[in-house]
Amino acid sequence: MKKHQENQTNFAGFILLGFSSSPDVQGFLFFIFLFMYLLCVLGNLLIILLIFSNASLLYAPMYLFLSHLSLADIGFTSSIVPKMLQSLVSQSNTISFNGCLTQLYFFVIFCTADNLLLTSMAYDRYVAICRPLYYTRIMNYKCALRLAATSWLLAHAHSLLYVLLVSDFTFCNSQEIPHFFCDVHPLLKLSCSDTSLVEMVLVSEGSTALLGPLLFILFSYIFIIFKVMKIPSRSGKYKAFSTCSAHLTTVTLFYGSLMGTYLRPSHTYSGSQLKVASIVYTVVTPLLNPFIYSLRNSEIHTATKKLFTNWFQKN
DSSP states (O other): OHHHHHHHHHOOEEEEOOSOSOHHHHHHHHHHHHHHHHHHHHHHHHHHHHHHTOHHHHTSHHHHHHHHHHHHHHHHHHTTHHHHHHHHHHSOOEEEHHHHHHHHHHHHHHHHHHHHHHHHHHHHHHHHHHSGGGHHHHSOHHHHHHHHHHHHHHHHHHHHHHHHHHHTOOOOSOOEESSSSOOHHHHHHHOOSOOHHHHHHHHHHHHHHHHHHHHHHHHHHHHHHHHHHTOSSHHHHHHHHHHHHHHHHHHHHHHHHHHHHHSSOGGGOOHHHHHHHHHIIIIIHHHHHHHHHHTTOHHHHHHHHHHHHHHHHHO
């Protein structure tokens, strides 16, 4: 135990290898990721502003979940991208052990919150389409608030488990992380502790936390599809499916990249595969979500016009 404490006390931190050591490539990547990050934050902030400035949207469960999803997306990408941008522009790619744990903590929180909020949105769509007469009784504002609060509480508990397990590792060999942020699998590969038990816990618990909500979403949409197919008119079917299209697109992007990243043993990962998959769910998906949910959404369009009309009239 004493040796473990000495190793951790003397351990300075990690070196994030990032994408490339070439200054020209790093400069190009800096402006690309800076643009994507700013667009992501502004887009999600606009969604939150539109919902909270419009009572009819705020008290609708689907849009309440969407505002929390946008908040989670901002936190998700903000826990990763600023440090990545700093490394690209300053050539300082080191991160302390405590800084690494902090980044991991917030990364897992927002990732898990995204996961659970998407599940809540699927339940909302199921009730709205499959049990429309009972929708206001089952899925009211208080129920939506409880589901959103539960999502955040479970996300914090899930993240705390990961950080507590990783904080007990010893790192006495290579300090280089072949990634652009502190993720669980690269840390497992760097540790000189016996991580077999921890990896088994993380894989089993992580798989449950990921696949459980995903299976719930899939079963919800199976029931939705059966219900929609019974609608006699083509326009009715189209209208029902259109209310789910944005959510389905987000679910596909988010879970597709996550499953390809985390549902396999850590020794099977290559640095390039991990980086590409991670870019999809940490940067691309949070960036696209505001566009996905607003592109063909008449209520968002109306709220946007109302917001800008009021703003121009005041100015």
